[in-house]
Amino acid sequence: MVESKVTPILIPQSFYYLTYANLPILNVRVGAMGYATDRLVLYRWSGAAWQEVSIHSSSGVVGNIPAVASMPEGSLYFATDTLDLYQVQVGVWVIISSVGGDYPQYILPNIVRWKMPGWDISSLGVVAITANVIYYQGIFVDVPTTYIRIGVEVTAVVVSTLDLRIFNCLNGLPTELILDCGNINFNIMGLNEIVIAQHLPRGYYFLALRTAGGGGQLKGVGPTDYSSPMKGSNLTNAQVQDPIMLAAAPWADPAPAPTATVNAARACIWLREN
Numbered sequence: 001m002v003e004s005k006v007t008p009i010l011i012p013q014s015f016y017y018l019t020y021a022n023l024p025i026l027n028v029r030v031g032a033m034g035y036a037t038d039r040l041v042l043y044r045w046s047g048a049a050w051q052e053v054s055i056h057s058s059s060g061v062v063g064n065i066p067a068v069a070s071m072p073e074g075s076l077y078f079a080t081d082t083l084d085l086y087q088v089q090v091g092v093w094v095i096i097s098s099v100g101g102d103y104p105q106y107i108l109p110n111i112v113r114w115k116m117p118g119w120d121i122s123s124l125g126v127v128a129i130t131a132n133v134i135y136y137q138g139i140f141v142d143v144p145t146t147y148i149r150i151g152v153e154v155t156a157v158v159v160s161t162l163d164l165r166i167f168n169c170l171n172g173l174p175t176e177l178i179l180d181c182g183n184i185n186f187n188i189m190g191l192n193e194i195v196i197a198q199h200l201p202r203g204y205y206f207l208a209l210r211t212a213g214g215g216g217q218l219k220g221v222g223p224t225d226y227s228s229p230m231k232g233s234n235l236t237n238a239q240v241q242d243p244i245m246l247a248a249a250p251w252a253d254p255a256p257a258p259t260a261t262v263n264a265a266r267a268c269i270w271l272r273e274n
Contacts, residue, residue, distance in 0.1 A: 020070070023050055039070055056088075062203035063170040068093050082202055092199045095144055104142055113274045114151070116221070116267065117141045117200075118229030123222030126155050127265040129162075131214030136167070136174050136245040136258055137207045137267045138230035141200045149272035150181050151193030152209070153219040160186045160213025164194060164269065167255045169204040172230060174245075174255035178205070186216045193272070204230065207269040210251065220268035232261055243267070 013031055016023055020036035023043065032045040033053075040058055043050035056066065056075035065077050068088055075088040085097040118140030129135070150164050161183040167174040178200075184192040232243030244266040245258035 020050075025050075039066070041072060041075075061170065062201060063168045063175060065093060065201070079201075079203070084202060086201060092146075093201055095201060106143070108274070111274070112272065114149075114270045114272050116270055117145075118204075119221065119267065120227035121221050122225035124219055125222045125265050126217050127220045127268060128156075128215065128217050129209070129211055129266075131160075131212055132210070132248065132250075134208055134210045134247040134249060134251070134256060134258075135266050135268075136247070136255070137209075137269050138169065138172075138204060138228065138243060138245075139207060139271075140204050140229035141202055144199070144201045145273050146199040147196060147271040147273055149193045150196055150198075150207070151191055151270055151272065152184070152268055153191050153270075154186060154189050154216065155219050156215075156217035157187045157189060158211075158213045158216035160211050160216065162186050162192070163210045163251070165208045165251070166198065166200075167206040167208055169206055173258070174206040174208065177253040177255070186211055186213060206255070207271070208255070209269055218268040220266055221264045226264050226267075228264060228267070232264075 013033065014029060016032070016034040017037060018034065019038045023034040023036065028045045030045060030047040034043045034045065034050055036043060040056050041052055042054040044053050052072040055072050059078040059080055061081045062079035065079065065086060068091060071088045073088055077086045077093065079086065084095045086093040087096045116139065152162060163183050164181040166178040166181065168176050168178055179196065179198050181194045181196055184194055228243040230243055242261035242263050244262045244264060246260040246262060247256040247258045249256035
C-alpha cells in the first residue's frame with residue numbers, strides 16, 4: 001500500500017501599518033490586511049480596494065472629533081468635555097448617548113428661524129466691514145442641529161463679495177475648517193444667504209467672514225445689549241468685552257491665528273435651522 005502525505009503550503013499574507021493614503025494599491029495580494037494609523041481602522045484588500053473590517057473608536061474634546069468623511073458607518077467618538085457619545089450614521093456624527101444632562105428645550109414653530117447660536121441679543125446695530133480681514137464669531141450649539149442656510153444682512157453695499165466659512169474651536173481659538181460655505185454678493189441690500197446642509201454637534205464653533213472690498217456695512221449685534229457664548233476681554237477698559245477676533249490674513253486651513261479683538265457689533269453672521 002502506498003502511503004500519501006499531504007504537506008500544506010503556507011501562503012504568507014502581508015500586513016500594512018500606515019496612514020490610509022499610504023496603504024498600497026499595486027501588487028497587493030487579496031486578503032492582505034492594512035491598519036490605517038490616522039483613521040484607527042482595520043482594512044482588508046479585496047483585490048480592487050481596501051474594505052473596512054472594523055470601525056473607528058476614540059475619544060477627546062468635541063472640537064477634535066474626526067472628519068466624518070473618512071469614518072466607517074457605526075464609528076464611535078466620546079467627547080470628554082461634553083460627555084456625549086457620537087456615532088456615524090448615514091455619513092453624519094450623531095449623539096447616541098449623553099451623561100451631560102438634558103438639553104434645553106426650544107420652541108420650534110414651522111417658520112423660518114434664523115439664529116446666532118449661543119447669543120442672547122437685545123438689540124441690533126450696523127457695522128462697517130474692513131477689507132482683507134477675517135472676522136471670527138464664536139457660537140455655541142447646545143442642541144445638535146443641521147443648519148440649512150448661512151447669511152448676513154447688508155445695510156450698505158460695496159462692489160465685492162463676502163466669503164463665509166465655519167471652523168472648529170479648540171481652547172477658544174479657531175482650528176480646522178469645517179465648511180467653506182462660498183461667496184455672497186456684498187452689493188445687494190438686505191438678506192443675502194447661502195444654502196448649506198451642515199450638521200453641527202453640541203459644542204463651540206466659529207463662523208467667519210472675509211471680503212476684499214471694504215466700506216460695506218452689515219447688520220450686527222448691538223455693542224452692549226448682548227450676552228455672547230465666548231467671553232471676550234479688553235485690557236484698556238475692563239467694563240467692555242470684545243468677543244470678536246480678527247486676523248488680517250488670507251484664508252487658510254487650519255484657521256489663521258487671530259491677532260486682535262473687537263466688540264460684539266461685528267457679530268453679524270446668522271444660521272438658519274428651518
